[in-house]
Amino acid sequence: MKINPVYGKEIKLRVRSVKFAITILLFNLALIAIALFGFEIFFNVSMNSRIDYSGAVTVYFILICLEAAMVAFLVPVFTAGSIAGEREKQTLEILLTTVLKPMQIVIGKLMSSISMVLLLVFSSLPVISIVFTIGGINMANLLQFVLVIIVISLFIGSIGMCSSALLKKAVPATVLSFGILMIVCGVTAITVFVANTSANMYYHSVNSAGAYPDVTWAGYLLLINPAFTMFEMVMSQGSSENLIQIMSSGLNGTMPSLFIDYWFECSIAVQLALTCLFLFLAARFLDPLRRKEKARKTKKSKKKKKKESGDVDG
Amino acid sequence: MVEIENLYKHYGKFVALDHLDLSIEKGELFGFVGPNGAGKTTTMRIISGLLKADGGQAHIAGIDALKDSQSLKRKIGYMPDFFGVYDNLKAIEYMEFYASIYGITGKKSKDLCLELMDLVNLSDKAEFYVDSLSRGMKQRLCLARSLVHNPELLILDEPASGLDPRARFEMKGILRNLHDMGKTIVISSHILSELAEMCTTIGIIDKGRIVTKGSVEDIMRKLNTTNPLKIHVIENIESAVRVLKENPQVESLSIDGTDITVSLEGSEEEEAELLAELVKNGIKVVSYVRETGNLEEVFMMVTAKKEVLD
Ligand SMILES: Nc1ncnc2c1ncn2[C@@H]1O[C@H](COP(=O)(O)OP(=O)(O)O)[C@@H](O)[C@H]1O
Ligand SMILES: [Mg+2]
Numbered sequence: 001m002k003i004n005p006v007y008g009k010e011i012k013l014r015v016r017s018v019k020f021a022i023t024i025l026l027f028n029l030a031l032i033a034i035a036l037f038g039f040e041i042f043f044n045v046s047m048n049s050r051i052d053y054s055g056a057v058t059v060y061f062i063l064i065c066l067e068a069a070m071v072a073f074l075v076p077v078f079t080a081g082s083i084a085g086e087r088e089k090q091t092l093e094i095l096l097t098t099v100l101k102p103m104q105i106v107i108g109k110l111m112s113s114i115s116m117v118l119l120l121v122f123s124s125l126p127v128i129s130i131v132f133t134i135g136g137i138n139m140a141n142l143l144q145f146v147l148v149i150i151v152i153s154l155f156i157g158s159i160g161m162c163s164s165a166l167l168k169k170a171v172p173a174t175v176l177s178f179g180i181l182m183i184v185c186g187v188t189a190i191t192v193f194v195a196n197t198s199a200n201m202y203y204h205s206v207n208s209a210g211a212y213p214d215v216t217w218a219g220y221l222l223l224i225n226p227a228f229t230m231f232e233m234v235m236s237q238g239s240s241e242n243l244i245q246i247m248s249s250g251l252n253g254t255m256p257s258l259f260i261d262y263w264f265e266c267s268i269a270v271q272l273a274l275t276c277l278f279l280f281l282a283a284r285f286l287d288p289l290r291r292k293e294k295a296r297k298t299k300k301s302k303k304k305k306k307k308e309s310g311d312v313d314g
Numbered sequence: 315m316v317e318i319e320n321l322y323k324h325y326g327k328f329v330a331l332d333h334l335d336l337s338i339e340k341g342e343l344f345g346f347v348g349p350n351g352a353g354k355t356t357t358m359r360i361i362s363g364l365l366k367a368d369g370g371q372a373h374i375a376g377i378d379a380l381k382d383s384q385s386l387k388r389k390i391g392y393m394p395d396f397f398g399v400y401d402n403l404k405a406i407e408y409m410e411f412y413a414s415i416y417g418i419t420g421k422k423s424k425d426l427c428l429e430l431m432d433l434v435n436l437s438d439k440a441e442f443y444v445d446s447l448s449r450g451m452k453q454r455l456c457l458a459r460s461l462v463h464n465p466e467l468l469i470l471d472e473p474a475s476g477l478d479p480r481a482r483f484e485m486k487g488i489l490r491n492l493h494d495m496g497k498t499i500v501i502s503s504h505i506l507s508e509l510a511e512m513c514t515t516i517g518i519i520d521k522g523r524i525v526t527k528g529s530v531e532d533i534m535r536k537l538n539t540t541n542p543l544k545i546h547v548i549e550n551i552e553s554a555v556r557v558l559k560e561n562p563q564v565e566s567l568s569i570d571g572t573d574i575t576v577s578l579e580g581s582e583e584e585e586a587e588l589l590a591e592l593v594k595n596g597i598k599v600v601s602y603v604r605e606t607g608n609l610e611e612v613f614m615m616v617t618a619k620k621e622v623l624d
Contacts, residue, residue: 005414013402090398094456097362097392098415099384099463288364289383 006100006108014116024123027070031127034066035059039134056134061234063128064145067121068152068230074120075153076181078113079160080174083286084167102286106279110161114153121149141237147268148233152226155271156181158278165285188221189228192251199252214253219244223263223270232263315340315375315467315498316361322369323356323522330356332522333370338500338515340466343493345509346502348519354502355395357519358471362392375466391460395471395502399452401445405436408444409459416463430458434488450481454488461492468492468499474508486512543576543585545592546601554597561588 014020042055083105086092095105125146131137156177163176195218203212222228235243244263248255259266284290316338323331331353338344346354359365361372363383372379375389400408409427413419418426431437434454439447447455453473460468470489474482490512493499503509509516510530517527526533547554551572558564563580578585589602 002417005411008414009400009403009411012407013400089400090394090396091400093364093394094392094397094459096364097387097390098412099387100415101384289366 004104004108004111006095006105007112010108010112011115014112020116024120027120028124028127031063031066031124035063035127035130038062056131057136057238060128060131060137061238063124063131065230065234067124067128068149068227071117071121071149071153072156072181072185072226074117075114075156076160076177077174078116079110079157080164080177081170082109082113083161083164083282084170084173085164087168088170096286096288101283103279103283105286106161106165106282109164110154110157110279113160114157117153118150121146137237144233144237144264148230151268151271152230154275155226155278158275158282159184161282162278162285165282185225185227188225191221192218192247194218196251212252214251216248216251216253216255219247219251219255220259222247223267224274225267226271229264229267229271232267236264315342316344316500317373318357318361318370319372320370321357321360321367321372323353323360323365323367330522331360331367331370334519334523336517336524336527338498340498341493341496342498343489343512343514344498344500345506345513345516346500346519347506347509347516348502348504350504352504352519353522354504354519355471356522358392358469358500358502362390362469363387364392388463389466391463391465391468393453393456393460393468393470393473395475397456399444399455401443403444404440405431405442405444405447405455406440408455409462412459413462418462426462427458430461431455433461433491434458435484448481450477450484453477453481453485457485457488466498468497468501470499470501472502472504474503482508542604543578544601544603545574545576545599547572547574547592548598548600550597553595554592557592557595557597558588561591563588 038059039056042059083092086095096102125142129142132139132142159180160173160177163173163180164170167173167176195215199213199215232243235241242260244255244260248260254260316336318334318336321331321334321336323329334353334357336357346357348354356365360367361374361379363379363386367380370380374386377385377389379386400411403411406424406427409431410419410423413423413427428437428440431440434457436451436454436458439451439455444452444455457470457473460470473489474485477485489499489501493514501509501513506516506518513530515528516530516533518525518533545554545558551569551574554574555567555569558567558574558576561578563578563584565577565579567574567576569575578588585604589599592599592602
């Protein structure tokens with residue numbers, strides 16, 4: 001198999017930097033510290049002879065949520081800087097005159113950015129599997145977590161790539177990708193909350209028709225929310241109750257059993273589809289023959305106008 | 315090799331390329347000269363597949379450059395006017411990265427890259443980090459980089475700008491070398507003399523149009539008739555100017571004290587007639603000389619002509 005040249009170069013650069021090795025080390029030390037601290041609290045403080053498995057499970061959940069949060073934080077930083085950074089350093093133009101297709105550049109950059117983050121996650125799997133020695137969590141749970149992390153990285157990474165291809169500078173691109181991520185995670189959750197609250201308020205108001213309005217539509221928005229996917233996974237691993245069922249009845253309706261039973265798979269499919277869409281957009285923004293040049297135009301013509309009017313005055 | 319017809323490009327209201335026509339033969343070392351803002355970079359970016367044209371045609375090595383940018387990219391090596399390098403790579407790694415884009419890897423890649431670095435006199439810098447190289451070296455490295463896929467056409471945008479004279483000289487030698495190896499090269503500059511001795515053909519562009527094109531000698535010959543006429547008169551300068559302005563062959567004129575500089579396109583006969591007319595009108599002409607222009611003056615004349623008359 002021929003590896004993507006952009007990917008090859010980026011990985012070579014990243015892997016040989018000492019900084020990266022130190023990051024891996026520090027990250028895992030931090031995780032171990034948190035895990036040990038967690039075990040200390042759950043097992044030693046209670047001082048009873050019974051071993052409480054749920055304590056170990058809680059430590060596991062804390063660890064994987066920390067890793068997911070790290071992914072959500074690092075992936076936008078890495079991806080948003082990737083193309084905009086080349087543009088800033090004036091290396092992008094040369095890349096675009098080679099036979100590399102925009103999509104290849106996008107894929108190479110995305111993969112190199114997220115494989116760094118994933119490498120951090122994978123390096124920590126041994127630490128996480130400490131909980132296995134205590135029990136309560138099995139291998140399938142861990143694999144599901146790995147799958148979620150990969151999908152979330154791709155999804156958030158594609159948002160970062162899109163911002164990076166669209167904007168000229170790395171910093172605005174990073175801001176934009178966090179903005180989009182906030183919409184995807186925050187706004188969907190808030191919408192569900194608001195829909196639920198207003199439905200209840202309507203029910204308690206005078207002109208209520210005697211039933212809670214069905215606002216399950218808002219629940220579907222959560223399919224695109226990677227934080228919720230993570231949350232749902234943790235809930236389903238940690239308890240036997242179906243979170244989606246609870247949510248849909250909270251929204252005064254029901255969802256088809258496809259979503260009730262396979263929410264996890266559905267949300268992953270939706271997020272992967274969105275990933276493709278974002279990557280397609282990124283490649284399009286990157287293609288010089290499809291992209292219109294704008295920012296420079298307005299600035300220059302303004303300058304020109306100023307100069308012309310100055311000439312008239314003088 | 316390069317056939318450009320009617321190429322048109324505007325940025326908002328500003329017309330950058332005004333129906334530009336240009337053809338370059340295989341094997342030429344073509345000098346693309348024009349003042350800043352004339353449209354050189356715009357033209358080069360369009361024929362390198364980096365910028366969309368708003369109209370016209372461009373064929374490079376038989377390929378429709380405006381439509382089939384993927385095939386185009388195999389035929390051309392492009393060096394932008396401003397570019398960056400990946401500082402944290404060694405020079406040889408930098409080269410190998412671009413080779414890998416064209417599917418060249420392993421020993422083959424290393425050999426090729428060393429050979430190309432040798433061609434640009436950088437073989438002793440292979441193991442140096444790119445950011446430790448001087449500007450001239452980076453420029454040469456980028457030139458070597460643009461050769462990894464053995465392109466038929468090299469498009470170099472102001473490769474000598476910002477270089478010190480020694481680096482310039484070195485660059486020229488390399489380009490001449492490449493030309494001898496049979497590459498077609500287009501090289502732009504805003505300084506005519508910089509290209510004159512090296513290029514086989516010169517095209518002068520101004521305001522998005524090709525003003526004139528040909529070998530350096532051709533252009534000098536063609537333009538000698540348009541070299542400024544220096545006329546020195548005593549008294550009556552206004553009537554001299556009036557007479558000059560009435561003559562349809564006079565394209566522009568400027569006055570400096572009692573010196574009048576006239577741009578007149580015409581044969582020597584017409585030149586003589588103009589003098590006769592001045593004298594007939596009672597103007598005391600002290601001297602009346604066609605300047606044997608140097609390159610830069612020629613260039614200034616060609617590119618400034620239209621403005622002066624307005
Ligand atoms: N992106 C752009 N937006 C607006 N105007 C531009 C842009 N690029 C170039 N121009 C204008 O087009 C003209 C031609 O530019 P260019 O081709 O770079 O000239 P040259 O390379 O001959 O100096 C200039 O006046 C420049 O200001
Ligand atoms: Mg230019």
